[in-house]
Amino acid sequence: MNKINVNMIVNGEVVSILVEPNARLLDTLRDNLELTGTKEGCGVGECGACTVIVDGEAVNSCMILAASMEGKVIETIEGLGGDNGELHILQEKFIEHSALQCGFCTPGLVMSAKAFLDVNDKPTREEIKTAISGNLCRCTGYSQIVDAIEDAAKDYYVYDVCRVKK
Amino acid sequence: MFKYDYLRPASVKEACELLALHGDSAKVIAGGTDLMVQIRDEDKKWANIKYIIDIGHLKEMKYIKEDGDSICIGALSSHTDIVKSKILQKYAPFFCEASSTVGSPQIRNMGTIGGSIGNASPASDPVPPLIALDAEVKVVGTSGERTVLLKSIFANSYKTTLKVDEIITEISFKKMPTEAKSVFLKLGRRKALAISRMNVGVIVVVDSMGFVSDVRIAPGCIFAVPDRVKIAEDVLLGKVPTRELLVEAGKKVSEEMINRTGIRPSTEFKKPAIESLTTRALSQALEVE
Ligand SMILES: Cc1cc2nc3c(=O)[nH]c(=O)nc-3n(C[C@H](O)[C@H](O)[C@H](O)COP(=O)(O)OP(=O)(O)OC[C@H]3O[C@@H](n4cnc5c(N)ncnc54)[C@H](O)[C@@H]3O)c2cc1C
Ligand code: FES
Ligand code: FES
Numbered sequence: 001m002n003k004i005n006v007n008m009i010v011n012g013e014v015v016s017i018l019v020e021p022n023a024r025l026l027d028t029l030r031d032n033l034e035l036t037g038t039k040e041g042c043g044v045g046e047c048g049a050c051t052v053i054v055d056g057e058a059v060n061s062c063m064i065l066a067a068s069m070e071g072k073v074i075e076t077i078e079g080l081g082g083d084n085g086e087l088h089i090l091q092e093k094f095i096e097h098s099a100l101q102c103g104f105c106t107p108g109l110v111m112s113a114k115a116f117l118d119v120n121d122k123p124t125r126e127e128i129k130t131a132i133s134g135n136l137c138r139c140t141g142y143s144q145i146v147d148a149i150e151d152a153a154k155d156y157y158v159y160d161v162c163r164v165k166k
Numbered sequence: 167m168f169k170y171d172y173l174r175p176a177s178v179k180e181a182c183e184l185l186a187l188h189g190d191s192a193k194v195i196a197g198g199t200d201l202m203v204q205i206r207d208e209d210k211k212w213a214n215i216k217y218i219i220d221i222g223h224l225k226e227m228k229y230i231k232e233d234g235d236s237i238c239i240g241a242l243s244s245h246t247d248i249v250k251s252k253i254l255q256k257y258a259p260f261f262c263e264a265s266s267t268v269g270s271p272q273i274r275n276m277g278t279i280g281g282s283i284g285n286a287s288p289a290s291d292p293v294p295p296l297i298a299l300d301a302e303v304k305v306v307g308t309s310g311e312r313t314v315l316l317k318s319i320f321a322n323s324y325k326t327t328l329k330v331d332e333i334i335t336e337i338s339f340k341k342m343p344t345e346a347k348s349v350f351l352k353l354g355r356r357k358a359l360a361i362s363r364m365n366v367g368v369i370v371v372v373d374s375m376g377f378v379s380d381v382r383i384a385p386g387c388i389f390a391v392p393d394r395v396k397i398a399e400d401v402l403l404g405k406v407p408t409r410e411l412l413v414e415a416g417k418k419v420s421e422e423m424i425n426r427t428g429i430r431p432s433t434e435f436k437k438p439a440i441e442s443l444t445t446r447a448l449s450q451a452l453e454v455e
Binding site: 001002004021022024043044045048051057058059060062063064065067068070071112115116130131133134135 | 167168169170171172174195197198199202203205206207218220222223246269270271272273275276
């Protein structure tokens with residue numbers, strides 16, 4: 001099987017890499033780029049643990065061939081923090097609201113929430129619930145997660161603008 | 167794990183040529199939400215797969231536009247594109263509603279309408295509204311293109327009538343008249359057991375005298391291939407709609423299901439479910455209590 005050369009931007013950096021034709025984006029992120037924040041739960045699109053953002057949209061990296069990522073802009077949980085280790089506002093709010101227990105679902109949930117808040121100014125609770133409906137959490141019961149995202153949404157716009165300026 | 171080569175054609179034409187060259191050992195991938203699961207499960211359908219032909223980047227098939235009295239949708243439009251489309255919200259709102267129920271946000275961002283048709287699952291959500299709209303599909307192969315009724319693309323559950331070198335490039339339908347009402351309803355969720363899945367898309371037009379002048383009833387999940395149910399539509403056509411007639415139309419849908427698929431273990435559950443779902447959809451569309 002011929003390997004495929006893929007050029008993509010991962011967390012702001014250009015990555016040029018040879019991938020197996022049957023490698024999933026999830027495999028390439030975890031095994032080749034050592035970005036192990038992205039998790040594999042079900043592997044079939046049901047749990048959202050593998051959620052990353054591709055060209056601004058939340059997707060399941062377990063269902064995407066790495067070879068198809070030519071020219072794509074990819075964001076993973078590792079790309080969220082600031083240069084000096086500051087947490088992203090969503091990460092801060094998740095901690096503040098105790099929106100995680102074991103934490104396995106958290107990277108995927110944060111990425112779904114980010115993709116959503118990036119384009120939604122004043123979301124309702126219902127809209128937040130829909131935005132994270134593709135992410136399963138076995139521990140928390142979701143209400144703290146929705147609280148955290150709702151709280152982050154209040155300051156999100158200002159936060160985002162300041163961050164981009166820096 | 168299945169092993170295959172990855173091919174990335176630069177155009178629809180090149181994709182068709184690759185399909186013609188590799189025949190049954192090749193398969194196109196769009197959003198991958200069906201194919202990646204089937205390959206992972208080593209579905210025997212794909213046992214001789216040697217090539218995956220990626221069409222997901224062919225932007226020439228990603229559009230939603232008006233063309234006179236028709237709406238044309240590129241096959242690579244995602245469910246999210248469809249849900250957000252102002253044109254579709256205006257002219258086929260129940261199709262947007264159906265697409266908004268597919269999987270999860272992530273699945274809707276990846277999954278395409280062409281893939282929903284290509285997969286030919288009897289349980290598809292976006293397909294019944296398209297059947298109710300009498301949609302057509304444009305199909306391109308190495309020997310040119312043809313436009314056929316969407317209905318004729320389905321051969322059986324999970325089987326299409328597409329030739330080996332053919333790709334669906336566009337779905338189109340006539341705009342509904344402004345006075346038409348459409349409703350899509352769905353029972354159950356995918357994550358719950360498959361047996362609880364069922365859906366229906368209906369369109370009704372009532373004339374100024376209060377008579378039903380057009381009615382389309384397209385249930386999902388109950389036939390091997392999707393279809394309108396004429397005997398149920400005939401119950402209402404030309405009549406002033408009443409509660410009794412809507413119940414009667416629902417009964418005709420389950421009658422047709424049994425005619426086509428016979429009595430099965432699931433019939434006991436499916437019969438009352440599809441009857442009440444159909445009646446409910448019609449009563450919402452016709453605003454009959
Ligand atoms: C977790 C999960 C939940 C889901 N929930 C739902 C749901 O609630 N409702 C629902 O309806 N569906 C659901 N689906 C199914 C799936 O998302 C849809 O059927 C989807 O639209 C398929 O599109 P795709 O682009 O991902 O297809 P792909 O997987 O890329 O392709 C599917 C098939 O179609 C063929 N194909 C793709 N594009 C074309 C084309 N242009 N021309 C010819 N053949 C083509 C492929 O060769 C393949 O055989 C779900 C899937 C998952 C994984
Ligand atoms: S691992 Fe991808 S959705 Fe579960
Ligand atoms: S915190 Fe354990 S799965 Fe969500």
